[in-house]
Amino acid sequence: MPKPHARRLFLAHAARLVIAGAALPLAKPALAALPNARRLEFDHTHTGERLSVVFAIGDRYLPEGLQRLNFFLRDHYSGEIGSIDPQLFDLLFQLRQELDCEQPFQIISGYRCAQTNARLRSTGSGGVAKQSLHMQGKAIDLRLAGVPLVDLRDAAISQGAGGVGFYPHDQFVHLDTGRVRSW
CATH class of the missing domain: 1.20.5 (Single alpha-helices involved in coiled-coils or other helix-helix interfaces)
Incomplete structure (x- = not known):
């Protein structure tokens, strides 16, 4: 007792x-009301999901925010969840500040598992690299409502923080945290 x-x-x-x-x-x-909170908003073009999340306070990443982002940016074909590079979120946050835009990012593709990547390559989808950084959680394809695609591309290039691909025909910009380059 x-x-x-x-x-x-x-x-x-x-x-x-x-x-x-x-x-x-x-x-x-x-x-979100804290002065040093870093927040992002997203609309996913394939799943229809929306997300507004604080991912960091100052220079400290919030584990719950990162988990929510990992789930939101999962492979929308397989449902597999990857681990997204937090530096990608830093880049997106800086882009929104530079562009002075409060609109959510429209996500075309985030994490991509190896099987999905191979399938997309085999179906002739243009621009799918064999060793895509999407498979490492280091790349994202997106656009930003109200911001011309060319302005989004130019702002991303000006960050000097990774790869920037421009796909005007498909209406998206590819961003990654790999080596600095553009195409």
Whole structure:
């Protein structure tokens, strides 16, 4: 039989956990209001999903925010979830600031598993590299509503932080955290 003192301590601790858990949903919007919060918004063109997430506070990445981004940017063909390079989110955040745009990024492709990549290459989809950085979680294909594609491309190139591919016919820009290059 537990001692009354131990039981009271257990109940007090459990009550604190319940109260803290109930406050969590209230704390999430407060994160976005912090002056050093880094937030991104997305619309996924294939899944129809939307996401607004704080992924970092200052220079500290938030694990829950990164997990939500990994899930959102999963391979939309297979459902496989990859680990996206947080530097890609830093690049996207900087692009929105440079372009002074509050619109969500429209996602065409994020993470891509090896099987999906091979299938897309075999069907003749243009621009699918054999060793695509999408498979490493280091690339994203997107556009930004209200921003001309050429302006998005130019702003991405000016960052000097990775690869930038321009696909005007397909209406997207490819960004990655690989070596600096453009095509």
